[in-house]
Amino acid sequence: MKSAISSTTTLLSSKNLSLKLHLNHSPFSRLPSSLFRSKSNTHFPSLLLRNNSTHNQKSQIHTPIMASSFMPEQARAPPALPLPVPPVAKFKIGLCQLSVTADKERNIAHARKAIEEAAAKGAKLVMLPEIWNSPYSNDSFPVYAEDIDAGGEASPSTTMLSEAARLLKITIVGGSIPERSGDRLYNTCCVFDSDGKLKAKHRKIHLFDIDIPGKITFIESKTLTAGETPTIVDTEVGRIGIGICYDIRFQELAIIYAARGAHLICYPGAFNMTTGPLHWELLQRARAADNQLYVATCSPARDVAAGYVAWGHSTLVGPFGEVLATTEHEEDIIIAEIDYSLLEVRRTNLPLTKQRRGDLYQLVDVQRLKSDS
Numbered sequence: 001m002k003s004a005i006s007s008t009t010t011l012l013s014s015k016n017l018s019l020k021l022h023l024n025h026s027p028f029s030r031l032p033s034s035l036f037r038s039k040s041n042t043h044f045p046s047l048l049l050r051n052n053s054t055h056n057q058k059s060q061i062h063t064p065i066m067a068s069s070f071m072p073e074q075a076r077a078p079p080a081l082p083l084p085v086p087p088v089a090k091f092k093i094g095l096c097q098l099s100v101t102a103d104k105e106r107n108i109a110h111a112r113k114a115i116e117e118a119a120a121k122g123a124k125l126v127m128l129p130e131i132w133n134s135p136y137s138n139d140s141f142p143v144y145a146e147d148i149d150a151g152g153e154a155s156p157s158t159t160m161l162s163e164a165a166r167l168l169k170i171t172i173v174g175g176s177i178p179e180r181s182g183d184r185l186y187n188t189c190c191v192f193d194s195d196g197k198l199k200a201k202h203r204k205i206h207l208f209d210i211d212i213p214g215k216i217t218f219i220e221s222k223t224l225t226a227g228e229t230p231t232i233v234d235t236e237v238g239r240i241g242i243g244i245c246y247d248i249r250f251q252e253l254a255i256i257y258a259a260r261g262a263h264l265i266c267y268p269g270a271f272n273m274t275t276g277p278l279h280w281e282l283l284q285r286a287r288a289a290d291n292q293l294y295v296a297t298c299s300p301a302r303d304v305a306a307g308y309v310a311w312g313h314s315t316l317v318g319p320f321g322e323v324l325a326t327t328e329h330e331e332d333i334i335i336a337e338i339d340y341s342l343l344e345v346r347r348t349n350l351p352l353t354k355q356r357r358g359d360l361y362q363l364v365d366v367q368r369l370k371s372d373s
């Protein structure tokens with residue numbers, strides 16, 4: 001609003017340290033000043049400016065740091081790990097938005113072709129959609145489920161992924177397939193290294209049980225069991241956190257991945273025609289912007305004749321929350337560049353990690369806390 005008049009007052013300055021306060025003469029300035037007081041009862045005690053000998057006095061651009069009473073490192077318990085140096089600075093990711101049919105053999109052959117095409121276009125990391133070898137339905141999950149741990153003929157879908165990764169020398173985030181383990185079924189994503197080895201297996205942690213009357217009702221827990229652990233994996237293209245579809249709605253999972261040093265979070269997902277238009281892009285951009293990392297999603301292509309109609313719109317989002325590449329709802333292969341140097345740039349531009357209020361809130365990574373103790 002134009003009525004707010006802004007002025008800058010130098011409260012303290014010396015050669016190496018200065019403190020500037022922007023005063024807003026707006027209706028808010030009439031709020032009781034006690035609201036802005038810290039425990040020590042002095043005004044704005046935390047707006048210390050970094051002692052910066054290269055500071056350009058004219059530019060009036062300062063890098064604020066928080067006083068230790070804000071305890072930013074304690075906002076994550078255990079404290080966040082530093083971002084690891086990624087094994088590659090830049091690479092291409094391929095997102096294969098596949099059509100899925102009731103013919104499992106066709107789905108596997110079709111996925112293989114798409115992976116080969118993405119690799120031929122230079123992708124070093126290829127990702128598939130959620131439930132790409134089977135229709136997305138509770139009736140289909142038990143029929144199409146594979147015993148991933150047994151491998152070989154018991155799991156033709158993951159056998160293909162392993163072979164493709166090895167022959168093409170790429171990393172594959174293998175979307176998800178229904179997995180059978182004993183008498184349980186899971187919605188499971190496998191990650192393969194360029195030597196074809198299974199690096200990680202993520203079982204969807206948050207099951208998609210929703211009921212929006214007249215629009216969509218889906219109860220995954222009728223057939224599936226929820227996974228028990230977050231999954232983060234070091235690959236040849238960086239540290240990747242994995243979530244499957246509904247997992248993207250739980251920001252705590254993304255925060256945990258960021259605190260464990262993820263460069264990228266991959267979410268194979270199949271949003272639908274009710275939630276997709278409103279939430280799909282919003283959630284991806286929120287996870288990326290809040291955590292200052294890359295987010296990639298991969299959906300099945302839309303089939304309006306299917307029992308569950310997928311939204312499509314596979315997307316890559318950068319660490320500023322910007323959509324870098326996306327598509328519509330038809331079959332497509334997105335090839336887009338990931339540049340990890342932007343992680344540092346964005347985290348320097350917006351130093352959120354140093355500005356958290358560990359004195360006011362804390363997110364506990366229960367698994368890490370247990371393993372540390």
Ligand SMILES: NC(=O)CC(=O)C(=O)O
Pocket residue numbers: 208244245246247249270271272275276279
């Ligand atoms: N299919 C899902 O798991 C999630 C989804 O469609 C939604 O959250 O909406």
